[in-house]
Structures are given as C-alpha cells and as structure tokens.
Amino acid sequence: MxxxxxxxxxxxxxxxxxxxxxxxxxxxxxxxxxxxxxxxxxxxxxxxxxxxxxxxxxxxxGLGYDVPCFGVWYPAGTASSAMPLGALGTGFVDITSAGTFRDSTVENNWLKPRPVPAGCGFSLLIGGQRADLFPNMKPTPGLRFWGHYPAADMEFGNTFGEIEVYARAYAPLIPHDYELSGMPAAFFRFVMMNRGQSPVAAEIAFQWEAAHAGETTQNPAAIEAISNGRQWKGENGSYAVAASGEGWEITPGSPGANTIRVQSVRTLAAGEKAGVVFALAWYFPAWTSSDGEELRHRYADAYPDAAGVMKAVLPRAAEIEKRIIAWQQPIYLSPVPGLLKDAIINGLYILPRNSWWTSDGRFFQSESFTGCPITETFVCRFYGSFPLAAFFPECEKATMRSIAAAQKPDGEIPFGFGTPAGSRSPYYHVQHPIVSPEFALVTWRNAALWNDMDYLKEMYPKVQAALRFAMTLDKDGDGVVNEDPGSETGFPANQYYDVWPWWGTSAYTGGIWLAALRAGEEMAKRMEDAAFAAEMRGWYDRALKSYDDKLWTGSYYRLYNDPEHKRMSATSLTNALCGQWFAYAAGLGEILPKACIRDHIEAVLRWNVAATPYGAVNGVRPDGTVDETFPDHSAVITIGEVWNFCAMAVHAGRVREALQVFTASYGNILLLQRTPWNIPWSLDRHTGAIKWGINYYSNTCVWTLLHAIDPATCQRLAKNDLTLSVPAAAAF
Incomplete structure (x- = not known):
C-alpha cells in the first residue's frame, strides 16, 4: 500500500x-x-x-504505534456519526469529530440514547489560548479527529500557537480480557509539547453533569470526594471523574448540585512535553427488560459504585491504551487494503451500542437498539457474531447456550428473545426456514474455531434436533428446505429479506441449508456418529441435485423457483450464495460446484454491481434492470450482503474484483456519508445515503473479508497472539 x-x-x-x-x-x-x-x-x-x-x-x-496506521482525519465536526466510548454491555457515551460528547446510554436507556447535558466536556486554557469542547458549541478551528474504535485521536493544529496539543479518548475493549472489557469507563489522555522559547501555563478541566440521572429521584444526590476526583451519587447510580498526571496540580470540585469537575494545572517549560489522563466512570447497576425481567450488569458484581470503578481503572489507564494499540497493530500490519483495516477496527463499535452483559452470565446483542430493536435476532448474529466468537468466546458461548436452552421440543430454534428489548420471550416461526440451519452452522463455526470438543458435545444434540426440524420444512420432498411465507400474499416473507416474498426453492435459503447439512456431517464425524454423518451426506447429495435442477440457469443461480405453482424469479441476488459464503468462512470449502460459483460471481459483477456506484444492488434482472417488485429490499444496497459477497468472491479467486466492490461500498460510508460509527442495514442505490436501519449487528461480517484475504492474522488474533511480523506482499 x-x-x-x-x-x-x-x-x-x-x-x-x-x-x-x-x-x-x-x-x-x-x-x-x-x-x-x-x-x-x-x-x-x-x-x-x-x-x-x-x-x-x-x-x-499514530501516537504509540510501531506500524503505519490507516484512516480518516475528519476536520472538526464533519463526521456524521459519533464514536461510542464503551465496551461489552456497559452502555456508552459517544464522542463527535468535534471532540464533544453527544449521546449516552450509560443509564440503561438502551432504546433512546439521550444527549448528554450541556455541562459535560473539557475546557483547555494553554498559553493564553482557550478551547471549549462542550455539546452544541462551535467546533474548534483546526481540530482533526481520527476514530479507531475503541479509541479516537484529536489533533488541535495551531489552536494553541507554539504549544502542540494532542488528545486520545478510549474505552477498555481488550480482546480476551473479560475483566477490562466489562469496565464502565472511558479515558481521555492529553499530551502537549511546548515548541516555544518561554514557559507557558496549561490548564485542562473535565466536567460532568448528571442532570438525567437526577430527574426522577426523590432524594437529593450526594457529591463525594474520591482520590483526585469527585463522585456524584444518586438513587439509581453514580458517576465519577478523576485525573492523574505527574507534575500536574489536580483540583477536584463540584460547581453545581449535579456537576462534578476535576482540573489539572501545570507550567510547561520551553521544549517540555507533558501528559495527563482524565477518566469518567459510571455505575447504573440495574434495569428492567421490556418483557419485565429485572436485570443487573455484570460489572455491578465487581464494584460498589462509580468510585469503585474509578479506583480500579484509573491506575490501569496506560496499560489499557497500550493493549488497545497491541491488538490493533497486527491489523494495521496486515497486507489487506487500508480501507478494509479501517472497517475492521471501527466495525467493532457495534459492541457497546448493542450489547448487554448480565450478572448471571448472559450476553445478548440487539439487532439494533435504535434501528430494529430485537434481542439476538439469529439471522443477524449469523452474519455479525464472527468477531465475538474470535475475541470473546465465553460471551459467544453464553449467547449460544441461551439460544439452545430456548429450543422447542420439536427442535425449532428461536428467532430472537423479544422486542424491543426482551430477555426471556423467545419467539418462533419467524424466518424459520433459515434460523435452525443457521444455528447448526454457527455451532460448527465455533467448535472448529475453538477446537473445542466439550462445546461440540454439549451442543450436538441441539444441532441434531435443529436440523431435523428444518427437514420438516422440505415440503416437496426434494431435499431442500422450502420458502414458507406467512400468507398467500407472501407476508411475512420469513427469510432475511422479510418484506420481499420468495416461493418454492430459493438460492439464498437453499444454499444455507446445503451448508448446514455439510456442517452437520462434519460435526457428526467429529462425534464419531457415522449414522448421522451418512444421513447428512444423503440429504446433501439429494438437495444439491434439486438445487441445481431448479435454480441453475446455465450462467447463474436464479432467485427462486416454485414449479408447483408456476412461480419463478430470474432476478440475480447479490448474496444469493450466502450459504457458500458461510461455508468458506467456517472452513467447509465448496458446497456448490466451483464453476457455478465462478459464473454466478461474474453475473453479480455484471448486473448487481453495475447497478450502483456504491457496492451492489440486492436484486437485478438479467437485462440489467433493477428488481423493483419490493423496492425496500429488492432495489436497495444491503451492506452486509455486499460484504459477504466480497468475502465469498475472494475465496473463489476473484480478489481484485471483490476489493473493487468493497472499496466502492466502504469508501461511500467513510468518505461520502462520513458515518463509520453508524452503519445501517441498507443504502439508497442512487445516492449511497442511509435508507433503512441504523447501527446494525450484522455488519461485523466484514471480518470474514479480512479472514478471506489474511487468515493468518485472524488466527493469531483469535489466539491472542499479538506478535508483529512482516506480512507477505499482497497480490491485489
């Protein structure tokens, strides 16, 4: 590069x-x-x-990095989205490209992030020049912002004349470290150097206003002194601010009944460099799910209040920053294109936006708390759970165990755990033709990734039951699970594109079934269950023939075919071979003939990709016209579908074309829409703008594109091997 x-x-x-x-x-x-x-x-x-x-x-x-970094330095205030500062199940406070706070969910207001009060932010007075970073204030001229979740860097340019000032905000998301990654805290490190010839005074103050937390309380909040800081404590929870820095005079205070503040002051000699770290901790231990379950944060078992969090985290601020750099460096050193590196790292922003981690060990993610709030929509975790499985396997196990425990006696896997924010209301017969097969595939992926026979033994009976349930959805006896819309009108569609009905046998649903059968066979082999392995192979052979007979056109796989009712669609679907994508990502190899995969990719490049400058349109006919039959799904760009297609195409040898499509897709998000921390479900094909759904769980499927190009880096990260080595040259 x-x-x-x-x-x-x-x-x-x-x-x-x-x-x-x-x-x-x-x-x-x-x-x-x-x-x-x-x-x-x-x-x-x-x-x-x-x-x-x-x-x-x-x-x-980048500051502290030993390898070149890649990303965008947004001029102050120009990014459309804000980066969340938070980690696993902690909630978040997000920070804009102007260096100001915007929205927060730390008080368990998952579904409705609230703007932070106007009194939350930083004041800098350095060398007689002032900059205030508070909500609703004009951006600081000259400030630039680089987000690389869970960190965001800010350069202040010439704001302070000969005093160069640099800041880094970060949250404690550290792969494989469950203790740190569950801490409800954020850090803000300021570093400055005096390039002038005279000493200058430097003063930085951090202030937090707890207006929302005090709105419903019947008792007055208390403000308490803590080491180098203050704690605000109300009925429902608490906040704390504090600072640490050698050579700084640190003065805590409370300028208002609901406001806590800490100020750091020092003189910078000519040529001197100095740094100071501020921290924000929060503690709101309990909330009620939308279906009435009283829930408690995992972090609430470790700490008594925000002051307790602060006592634990502030001494580890430098360690946490170094460990963030350590896990990001192998990605920046990877031979993949820079845009993909940025997407991989920033894509993890979805974890604080959409996750719960409860004191009883459950871990859930929402499809999108603010876009389409359903707890653990399985069809979205099928796409988006790859980094969780690699970096936090105990969280992935907890989720899969919750799902397995909710399996019906007939083997059906639940679609989700309730809406808008349910925790104990699993529901069924929604997108059921794909949910149970996807459960089998995710179980296989996890067992293979972790090489964990104990996990496989635990889940194997659940997988068998799920696959047997799916077999009952083969209504015409050809070996392939059929589409099963909820009515004669086709609604609900009961597959991933739930407002775009399909009929009979479809390339998308049928392909997922083929992959699930192969996964079932491989799991049976590992379990030394020869009978079930043979059964899976028999089903697969029969299903593959039917899939080919009904869907293969000679040059691509058509969308669906329902011979019994004489319904057929010749539309080319960008992610029609979703099952093949997952099979590649999970180490199952080809489930379809290589020549057919190759030709289908060519058709998608010829039609779907050509229909937009921003990736690929979901549905395009062989004459090049966009399928407008159900335009909210058929005629839009679905980001996860595009990125899955790219990953599959790489595995199939079309690396150059796949990266061309990905660059158009993510380049639009990063540069034109400027929203890397709010990636939606779909985009308008004409403008590239957000069409529907925000902050979508499924989009971390982009990690499978990294895996397709550079599996060695993915494997090292999954093993927490952060050693740096010079990568082989990429042949793009």
Whole structure:
C-alpha cells in the first residue's frame, strides 16, 4: 500500500518519538483510482471530489504505534456519526469529530440514547489560548479527529500557537480480557509539547453533569470526594471523574448540585512535553427488560459504585491504551487494503451500542437498539457474531447456550428473545426456514474455531434436533428446505429479506441449508456418529441435485423457483450464495460446484454491481434492470450482503474484483456519508445515503473479508497472539 509513514519534513527530529506525523493523502481517490494498486474504484469523480473536500484517506504513524496506521482525519465536526466510548454491555457515551460528547446510554436507556447535558466536556486554557469542547458549541478551528474504535485521536493544529496539543479518548475493549472489557469507563489522555522559547501555563478541566440521572429521584444526590476526583451519587447510580498526571496540580470540585469537575494545572517549560489522563466512570447497576425481567450488569458484581470503578481503572489507564494499540497493530500490519483495516477496527463499535452483559452470565446483542430493536435476532448474529466468537468466546458461548436452552421440543430454534428489548420471550416461526440451519452452522463455526470438543458435545444434540426440524420444512420432498411465507400474499416473507416474498426453492435459503447439512456431517464425524454423518451426506447429495435442477440457469443461480405453482424469479441476488459464503468462512470449502460459483460471481459483477456506484444492488434482472417488485429490499444496497459477497468472491479467486466492490461500498460510508460509527442495514442505490436501519449487528461480517484475504492474522488474533511480523506482499 502506498504511503510513507515518515515524519513531516518540516518537523524537528525529536517529534518522531512523540507526535502523529502529517500524512500523505490518497488524492488518487478523486482520480478514480483506489489506495490499492491496480484496483479501480466505482465511485464517480464528482462525488469523490466532494468527499475529498471534507476529508482525506491517509496512511500515517499514530501516537504509540510501531506500524503505519490507516484512516480518516475528519476536520472538526464533519463526521456524521459519533464514536461510542464503551465496551461489552456497559452502555456508552459517544464522542463527535468535534471532540464533544453527544449521546449516552450509560443509564440503561438502551432504546433512546439521550444527549448528554450541556455541562459535560473539557475546557483547555494553554498559553493564553482557550478551547471549549462542550455539546452544541462551535467546533474548534483546526481540530482533526481520527476514530479507531475503541479509541479516537484529536489533533488541535495551531489552536494553541507554539504549544502542540494532542488528545486520545478510549474505552477498555481488550480482546480476551473479560475483566477490562466489562469496565464502565472511558479515558481521555492529553499530551502537549511546548515548541516555544518561554514557559507557558496549561490548564485542562473535565466536567460532568448528571442532570438525567437526577430527574426522577426523590432524594437529593450526594457529591463525594474520591482520590483526585469527585463522585456524584444518586438513587439509581453514580458517576465519577478523576485525573492523574505527574507534575500536574489536580483540583477536584463540584460547581453545581449535579456537576462534578476535576482540573489539572501545570507550567510547561520551553521544549517540555507533558501528559495527563482524565477518566469518567459510571455505575447504573440495574434495569428492567421490556418483557419485565429485572436485570443487573455484570460489572455491578465487581464494584460498589462509580468510585469503585474509578479506583480500579484509573491506575490501569496506560496499560489499557497500550493493549488497545497491541491488538490493533497486527491489523494495521496486515497486507489487506487500508480501507478494509479501517472497517475492521471501527466495525467493532457495534459492541457497546448493542450489547448487554448480565450478572448471571448472559450476553445478548440487539439487532439494533435504535434501528430494529430485537434481542439476538439469529439471522443477524449469523452474519455479525464472527468477531465475538474470535475475541470473546465465553460471551459467544453464553449467547449460544441461551439460544439452545430456548429450543422447542420439536427442535425449532428461536428467532430472537423479544422486542424491543426482551430477555426471556423467545419467539418462533419467524424466518424459520433459515434460523435452525443457521444455528447448526454457527455451532460448527465455533467448535472448529475453538477446537473445542466439550462445546461440540454439549451442543450436538441441539444441532441434531435443529436440523431435523428444518427437514420438516422440505415440503416437496426434494431435499431442500422450502420458502414458507406467512400468507398467500407472501407476508411475512420469513427469510432475511422479510418484506420481499420468495416461493418454492430459493438460492439464498437453499444454499444455507446445503451448508448446514455439510456442517452437520462434519460435526457428526467429529462425534464419531457415522449414522448421522451418512444421513447428512444423503440429504446433501439429494438437495444439491434439486438445487441445481431448479435454480441453475446455465450462467447463474436464479432467485427462486416454485414449479408447483408456476412461480419463478430470474432476478440475480447479490448474496444469493450466502450459504457458500458461510461455508468458506467456517472452513467447509465448496458446497456448490466451483464453476457455478465462478459464473454466478461474474453475473453479480455484471448486473448487481453495475447497478450502483456504491457496492451492489440486492436484486437485478438479467437485462440489467433493477428488481423493483419490493423496492425496500429488492432495489436497495444491503451492506452486509455486499460484504459477504466480497468475502465469498475472494475465496473463489476473484480478489481484485471483490476489493473493487468493497472499496466502492466502504469508501461511500467513510468518505461520502462520513458515518463509520453508524452503519445501517441498507443504502439508497442512487445516492449511497442511509435508507433503512441504523447501527446494525450484522455488519461485523466484514471480518470474514479480512479472514478471506489474511487468515493468518485472524488466527493469531483469535489466539491472542499479538506478535508483529512482516506480512507477505499482497497480490491485489
């Protein structure tokens, strides 16, 4: 990948060990070339120029990193979305590209994130120059913002004259570390260097207003002194702020009944560098699910209040920052394109936005608390649970055990656990033709990823029952699970595209079934269950023949075919081979003939990809016209579907084309829409703008694209092996 990673030539040599260097922008983007040699972008020059006017894709050296980083430095306030500061099940406070706080769910207001009060933010007075980072204030001129979840960096440019100021906000998301990753806290490190010839005074104050937490209380809140900080404590929970920094005079205070504050002051000598860390901790231990269950946070078992959290986390602030860098560096060192590195890292933002982690060990994610709130929609976890399984396997096991415990006696797996935020209301016969087969596939993926026979033995009877239930949905006896719409009108559609009815045998649902049969066979072999393995192989052979007979056109797989009722669609679906995507990602290899996979990919590139400059349209006919029959699903871009297609295409040998499509897709999100921390379900094919659904669980399927190109890095991360090695050159 091009880019120097060298220091700004106008900067003195000593900044090499301290500063973030001015990077070289990829101006080629506007010239219809990608930051990947030889790959052409499918974004029009006019829209690319608009994007480049707002922000630039860059390679640079980040503070504390030993390898070049890649991302976007948004000018202050220009990103459309804000990055959440939070970790597993903790809730979040998000931070905008202006360096100000915006919304919060830390008080368990999962479904309705609230704007933080106006009194939450930072004041900086350095060398006589002032900058205030509070909600609703104008962005600080010259500030730039780089988000790399769970961290966000801010450069203040010339705001403070000869005093260079840099800040990093971060949350404690550390793969494989359950203790740190469950801490309800965020950190804010400020580093400054005096480039002038005279000493200057530096003063930074952090203030938090707890207005929302006090709105319903009958008793007045208490403000308590803690080490280098203050705690606000109300009936339902508490907040704490504190600071730590060698050579700083730290003064806590409480300027209002619901406001806590900590101020750090020092003098910077000429040429001196200094840093100080602030922290915010929160503690709101209990809430009630939408179906009436009283729930308690996992973190509530470890700490008595926000002060207890602060006592535990502030001394570990430097360790946490170093460990964030440590897990991100192998990704930045990977030979994959820079845009993919950014998508991989920032895609994990969905964990604090959508997760619960309860004191009894359950772990749940919502399809989208703020977009389509359903707890653990299985068809979304089928796409989006890959990084959870790799980085937090105990959380993945907890979720799968909850799902398995809710299996019906006939073997059916629940679609979800309730809406809008249910925890104990599993419901069934919704998208049932794919849910139970997907349960089998996810179980296989986990067992294979972890090489965990104990887990497989525990889940195997559940898998067998789920597959036998799915067999009952083969209504015409051809070996393939059939579509099963909820009425003669086709609604609900009962598959992933739930407002786009299909009939008979479909490429999407049938392909998932083929993959599930192969997974069932492999699990049976590991369990030394020869009879069930043979049964699965028999079903697979019969199903594959029927799938081919009904759906293969000679050059691609049609959307569906229902010979009994003479209903057929010739539409090409971008992610028609979803089952093949998962089979590749889970190590099952080809479930369809290689030549057919190759030709189908070519058809999608020819029709679906050509129908939009922003990825691929879900449904396109062989004449190139978009399928408008059910336009909210058939005529839009579904991001997860595009990225799954890209991953599958890489496995099938179409690396260059896959990366071209991905670059158009994520380039739109990152540069044109400027919303890497709010990736929706679907986009408008004409404009690339959000069409429906926000903050979607399923989009972390992008990790399967990294796995397709660079499986070695994925495997090392899954094993928590963070050693750095020079990657092999990429052949893009």
């Amino acid at each position: 091009p880019g120097s990673g060298k220091a700004n030539p106008s900067c003195c040599g000593c900044c090499h060990a301290f500063w973030v260097f001015t990077p070289r922008p990829f101006v080629e983007y506007a010239e219809a070339r990608s930051p990947m040699p030889g790959v052409h972008i499918m974004v029009s020059v006019s829209t690319a120029v608009v994007a480049m006017a707002l922000c630039q894709v860059q390679e640079f050296t």
